[in-house]
Amino acid sequence: MKYEYGMQHTIEREVSCSGSCLHSGAKVSLRFFPAPPNYGVRFRRVDLGGSPLLCAHYHNVVDTQLATTIGVNGVSVRTVEHLMAALYGMSVDNVLIEINGPEVPIFDGSSSAFIDILEEGGLQQQGVARQCLRVERPFIYRDGDAFVKVTPSNRLQVSYTIDFPHKLVGNQRLSWKFDSMDFTRTIARARTFGFLKDVQKMQSRGLALGGSLENALVFDDYRVLNQEGFRYVDECVRHKVLDFLGDLALTGMPMLGHFRAYKAGHALHNRFLKDLMVKPGFYSIYIPATLPGAVFPNTPVPSFLRGMQPAIKQL
Numbered sequence: 001m002k003y004e005y006g007m008q009h010t011i012e013r014e015v016s017c018s019g020s021c022l023h024s025g026a027k028v029s030l031r032f033f034p035a036p037p038n039y040g041v042r043f044r045r046v047d048l049g050g051s052p053l054l055c056a057h058y059h060n061v062v063d064t065q066l067a068t069t070i071g072v073n074g075v076s077v078r079t080v081e082h083l084m085a086a087l088y089g090m091s092v093d094n095v096l097i098e099i100n101g102p103e104v105p106i107f108d109g110s111s112s113a114f115i116d117i118l119e120e121g122g123l124q125q126q127g128v129a130r131q132c133l134r135v136e137r138p139f140i141y142r143d144g145d146a147f148v149k150v151t152p153s154n155r156l157q158v159s160y161t162i163d164f165p166h167k168l169v170g171n172q173r174l175s176w177k178f179d180s181m182d183f184t185r186t187i188a189r190a191r192t193f194g195f196l197k198d199v200q201k202m203q204s205r206g207l208a209l210g211g212s213l214e215n216a217l218v219f220d221d222y223r224v225l226n227q228e229g230f231r232y233v234d235e236c237v238r239h240k241v242l243d244f245l246g247d248l249a250l251t252g253m254p255m256l257g258h259f260r261a262y263k264a265g266h267a268l269h270n271r272f273l274k275d276l277m278v279k280p281g282f283y284s285i286y287i288p289a290t291l292p293g294a295v296f297p298n299t300p301v302p303s304f305l306r307g308m309q310p311a312i313k314q315l
């Protein structure tokens with residue numbers, strides 16, 4: 001793989017995969033195609049007449065109940081977050097994804113399968129500079145005692161806290177720096193999780209119909225029902241970081257800031273983003289090559305970051 005943080009990337013070759021969906025239980029196929037610079041991530045619903053295209057963008061989020069759904073003109077794609085997290089973690093900026101159903105397959109409930117398919121597709125550097133968003137002023141979005149906030153930082157950091165009244169989950173906190181820990185190793189394999197009584201309730205409402213121990217970490221009142229147990233001792237909070245990155249990826253660009261989330265979820269992630277993005281002065285858009293002092297993943301301290309001024313000011 002040729003990788004250079006400051007540049008846009010697509011995949012080298014077409015790849016495909018298929019699997020069952022969490023909420024509908026249906027089997028759906030995905031085909032990934034290389035896409036030109038500045039294309040972003042787009043889904044094409046090939047099962048519908050006219051094969052409508054949807055941009056994976058936070059503006060297009062139409063539902064956040066249990067998963068993030070994007071939709072335009074009544075056409076939607078559900079449960080995009082684990083795929084978006086994989087694209088973000090693998091630095092794939094531009095890709096066209098053909099999908100023949102309304103929901104992205106759940107696979108094992110993590111980003112693992114998407115990482116595998118993107119690795120198979122390879123990474124192609126496109127010779128066009130990326131833009132990144134740097135937070136310039138602290139910002140908070142609250143909902144009761146839950147919140148998401150961000151403070152300026154020269155790197156992407158996510159500090160997430162969850163608090164569930166269950167002895168195996170309880171209060172978990174993870175502070176994760178994008179540049180110092182490997183997304184694939186530390187975050188991507190963390191599975192979505194749920195509680196048996198909630199799963200039963202959801203299924204009675206026609207949700208999580210494809211839910212099983214194959215695609216989620218499930219707890220009853222006392223224990224983990226999955227035979228293999230946890231992948232990480234704090235797998236639940238790691239999955240929340242994964243979800244957050246997937247929702248953040250809907251900005252369409254790398255972000256620099258220290259994000260802190262407390263008892264949040266897809267709805268709060270999205271409301272936070274929508275509110276932040278309309279606040280003039282709270283962030284700037286840069287080309288990474290012009291951003292002094294920034295720390296980016298998987299690169300040595302790049303010489304191109306030194307002593308240069310922002311080329312693109314605030315939107």
Ligand SMILES: [Zn+2]
Nearest residue numbers: 081192239243
């Ligand atoms: Zn998730």
